[in-house]
Amino acid sequence: MSAPVLLEARAVAKHFGGVKALRDVSLTIRQGEVYGLIGPNGAGKTTFFNCMTGLYVPDGGGFVFAGAPLVADAPHRAAERGIARTFQNIRLFGNMTALENVMVGRHVRTRAGVFGAILRNGATRAEEAAIRRRAEELLHYVGIEDCADDLAKNLSYGDQRRLEIARALAAEPKLLCLDEPAAGMNGAETAELRVLIEGIRADGVTILLIEHDVKLVMGLCDRVAVLDYGALVIEDVPAVVQHDPRVIEAYIGVAA
Amino acid sequence: MNKWLTPRSTLGLVLVAAALIVLPFVVGMGGQAWVRILNFAILYAFLALGLNIVVGFAGLLDLGYVAFYAVGAYTWALLASPHFGLHLPFWAILPIGAVFACIAGALLGAPTLKLRGDYLAIVTLGFGEIVRIFMNNLNAPVNITNGAQGITLIDPVVVGQFKFSATSTIFGLTVTGPQKYYYLLVLLALGVILVNYRLQHSRIGRAWQAIREDEIAAKAIGINTRNVKLLAFAMGASFGGIAGGIFAAMQGFVSPESFSLIESIMILAMVVLGGMGHIPGVILGAVLLAILPEALRYAVVPVQKALFGEVLADPESLRMLVFGLALVLVMRFRPAGLWPSPERRRELAEKTQ
Structure with missing residues (x-):
C-alpha cells in the first residue's frame, strides 16, 4: 500500500x-x-x-x-x-427536520454571520440556497429524501442512522x-x-x-x-x- | 414570484397596519394612561423578543435579562440628563446603550459557557441582582448612578425640533407624547420582529437550535459552541439595551428599583407563556402579561365595591395571585405556551400520547 x-x-x-x-x-x-x-x-x-x-x-x-x-x-x-463522525447512540437534533439537520451540518463549510442573517444580502441568500440544495442532494444520496420535512426523531431507526451519516457528510x-x-x-x-x-x-x-x-x-x-x-x-x-x-x-x- | 404578497395576505397586512395606526387614538379616548399601558406592552414585547433569542432559540435559561435593560436605561440616563450635564442625541445613545448591553451580555456569557439548565439559571439570576446592586451603590466615592434616588429629568427622544414627550398638533390632529412614543415603539418592535425572524431562519439560527437540541452533536459537526452561545447572549442583551434606553427616555426617570428580579421573571414568563421560540407567541405573551394586570388593577376596585360594598383585597396583591393562577393554568393546559410554533405543538402532543 x-x-x-x-x-x-x-x-x-x-x-x-x-x-x-x-x-x-x-x-x-x-x-x-x-x-x-x-x-x-x-x-x-x-x-x-x-x-x-x-x-x-x-x-x-x-x-x-x-x-x-x-x-x-x-x-x-x-x-x-x-473529521466528521456519527455516534454510537444516534445524536440527531430531534426537533429539527431531517433537512434542517443536514443543513446544520453545512455549518463549518459556510460563513454567514449575524449581520448577513439580519441584512439578508445577496451573498447570504445565495449561500442559504446552496446550503439547502446540498442538503437535499445529501438526503437523496443516503436515500431518505422522502423524509426531508419530518422531524428527525420521528424517522425510523435505520433512517436516523442514514440521516446522521448525511449530516456528517455535509461537512465535506x-x-x-x-x-x-x-x-x-x-x-x-x-x-x-x-x-x-x-x-x-x-x-x-x-x-x-x-x-x-x-x-x-x-x-x-x-x-x-x-x-x-x-x-x-x-x-x-x-x-x-x-x-x-x-x-x-x-x-x-x-x-x- | 413573491409568495408572501398574495391578495389575501396583502389585505391582512393593510388591515393590521391600519389597526396599529389608529390604535393609540382609540385607546387614548379612555385616557392617556391607557396609551402608556399600551406602550409598556410593546416595550415588553420588544424585551421578550430579545430574551427569546437567548431562551427560545439557543435554549439558554437566562434569569437576569433585566440587567441588560438596566444597562441600556442607565446609559441613556447618564448620557442625556443634567446628572453629568450631557445631552447626546438619541441616535448616538441608543447604539451606545446597545453596545454596552452587548458587552455586558458577553461578560455574563463568558463565565457561564460550561453551565446549563439550573446552574446557568442561578448564575444569570445572580448577575441580574449584581447589576441592580451596582446601580444602587455606585454613588460613592464618585457619584455615577446617584444610588437609590435614581436619575431624574432625563431627556426625552428628540428628533430635530420634534419632542416625543410633548403634545403637538400635526395636520390638525392633536398627538400626545405617549401616542408619539407608541409609533416609535411600534417601529422598533417591527424591527426586532424582523431581526428575530431572519436570525431564526439563518445559519446562526440553526446553529443555536442545534446547541439547544444536543450540544455535543453540535460540537462534533463543527459548531464553535462557545462563540455561538456568546453571540446569543450578546444579541439578546443588545435588544435589552435598546429597550432600556427607550424606557429611560419615556419615563424621564430611572432608579434601581425598576430592575428587580421580578422584572426578569415577568419577561421570561412572557416568553414561556406565549410559546418559547415562536415569534407571534412571544408577542402575544408579552402583550397579555403587560396589559392584563393593569386592566385588573382598574377592574378590581369597582368590582369589589359593587359586590361587597367595600374594598377587601388590595389590587396589587390580587394581581400576583391572578398572575400565578394564570401561569399554573397555562402550564397545565397548554404546556407549549398559548401560541406555540407548529413543531413544538407536535412535539408535546407526541409526548403525551
Missing part, C-alpha cells in the same frame, strides 16, 4: 481515574481506505474516537491529521479540519468516523448500509469504522485494528487479523 497517511495516532493514552481506557495506542489510517476498529465491549474504541474528534483531551500522545497535529479539546476544530469530511453504524440493524439493513459505505469510499472519503458486526468489518475494511483493554493488539489486513491467536483470545478467551 502506497497511499499517503491521512491520520496518525501517536501513543494516545487516556485514563479515567484509575481506569486506563487507552494505553499508548498508535495506528495509521491511509487515504482512501476503510479502516476498521474492533474489540470487545469496553476495549476503548469509542474513547479513541472521542479523543480524536476532540471531545476528550488525551492524557498522552496525540494525533497528526493530513500533515498537521490535531488540537485537543476543540471538537469544532476537528470538524473544520475534515476527509475522514468519516462511523461509531457502530450497524448496531441494532437487521441483515437487510446492514447490507444496505454496506452499499452506502462503499459508495462513500468510492467518492474519495476515508472511513474509520467501529463495529461489532465482525462479518461486516471483515468484508468491508481494507485494514483492521483490534483493541483490547485499551491497548492495540494488532493492525493488519482482515485475513491476517481474523486468524491471529491474540484476537481470538481477546474475543473468546484462552483455551483452558
Whole structure:
C-alpha cells in the first residue's frame, strides 16, 4: 500500500481515574481506505474516537491529521479540519427536520454571520440556497429524501442512522468516523448500509469504522485494528487479523 | 414570484397596519394612561423578543435579562440628563446603550459557557441582582448612578425640533407624547420582529437550535459552541439595551428599583407563556402579561365595591395571585405556551400520547 497517511495516532493514552481506557495506542489510517476498529465491549474504541474528534483531551500522545497535529479539546476544530463522525447512540437534533439537520451540518463549510442573517444580502441568500440544495442532494444520496420535512426523531431507526451519516457528510469530511453504524440493524439493513459505505469510499472519503458486526468489518475494511483493554493488539489486513491467536483470545478467551 | 404578497395576505397586512395606526387614538379616548399601558406592552414585547433569542432559540435559561435593560436605561440616563450635564442625541445613545448591553451580555456569557439548565439559571439570576446592586451603590466615592434616588429629568427622544414627550398638533390632529412614543415603539418592535425572524431562519439560527437540541452533536459537526452561545447572549442583551434606553427616555426617570428580579421573571414568563421560540407567541405573551394586570388593577376596585360594598383585597396583591393562577393554568393546559410554533405543538402532543 502506497497511499499517503491521512491520520496518525501517536501513543494516545487516556485514563479515567484509575481506569486506563487507552494505553499508548498508535495506528495509521491511509487515504482512501476503510479502516476498521474492533474489540470487545469496553476495549476503548469509542474513547479513541472521542479523543480524536476532540471531545476528550488525551492524557498522552496525540494525533497528526493530513500533515498537521490535531488540537485537543476543540471538537469544532476537528470538524473544520475534515473529521466528521456519527455516534454510537444516534445524536440527531430531534426537533429539527431531517433537512434542517443536514443543513446544520453545512455549518463549518459556510460563513454567514449575524449581520448577513439580519441584512439578508445577496451573498447570504445565495449561500442559504446552496446550503439547502446540498442538503437535499445529501438526503437523496443516503436515500431518505422522502423524509426531508419530518422531524428527525420521528424517522425510523435505520433512517436516523442514514440521516446522521448525511449530516456528517455535509461537512465535506476527509475522514468519516462511523461509531457502530450497524448496531441494532437487521441483515437487510446492514447490507444496505454496506452499499452506502462503499459508495462513500468510492467518492474519495476515508472511513474509520467501529463495529461489532465482525462479518461486516471483515468484508468491508481494507485494514483492521483490534483493541483490547485499551491497548492495540494488532493492525493488519482482515485475513491476517481474523486468524491471529491474540484476537481470538481477546474475543473468546484462552483455551483452558 | 413573491409568495408572501398574495391578495389575501396583502389585505391582512393593510388591515393590521391600519389597526396599529389608529390604535393609540382609540385607546387614548379612555385616557392617556391607557396609551402608556399600551406602550409598556410593546416595550415588553420588544424585551421578550430579545430574551427569546437567548431562551427560545439557543435554549439558554437566562434569569437576569433585566440587567441588560438596566444597562441600556442607565446609559441613556447618564448620557442625556443634567446628572453629568450631557445631552447626546438619541441616535448616538441608543447604539451606545446597545453596545454596552452587548458587552455586558458577553461578560455574563463568558463565565457561564460550561453551565446549563439550573446552574446557568442561578448564575444569570445572580448577575441580574449584581447589576441592580451596582446601580444602587455606585454613588460613592464618585457619584455615577446617584444610588437609590435614581436619575431624574432625563431627556426625552428628540428628533430635530420634534419632542416625543410633548403634545403637538400635526395636520390638525392633536398627538400626545405617549401616542408619539407608541409609533416609535411600534417601529422598533417591527424591527426586532424582523431581526428575530431572519436570525431564526439563518445559519446562526440553526446553529443555536442545534446547541439547544444536543450540544455535543453540535460540537462534533463543527459548531464553535462557545462563540455561538456568546453571540446569543450578546444579541439578546443588545435588544435589552435598546429597550432600556427607550424606557429611560419615556419615563424621564430611572432608579434601581425598576430592575428587580421580578422584572426578569415577568419577561421570561412572557416568553414561556406565549410559546418559547415562536415569534407571534412571544408577542402575544408579552402583550397579555403587560396589559392584563393593569386592566385588573382598574377592574378590581369597582368590582369589589359593587359586590361587597367595600374594598377587601388590595389590587396589587390580587394581581400576583391572578398572575400565578394564570401561569399554573397555562402550564397545565397548554404546556407549549398559548401560541406555540407548529413543531413544538407536535412535539408535546407526541409526548403525551
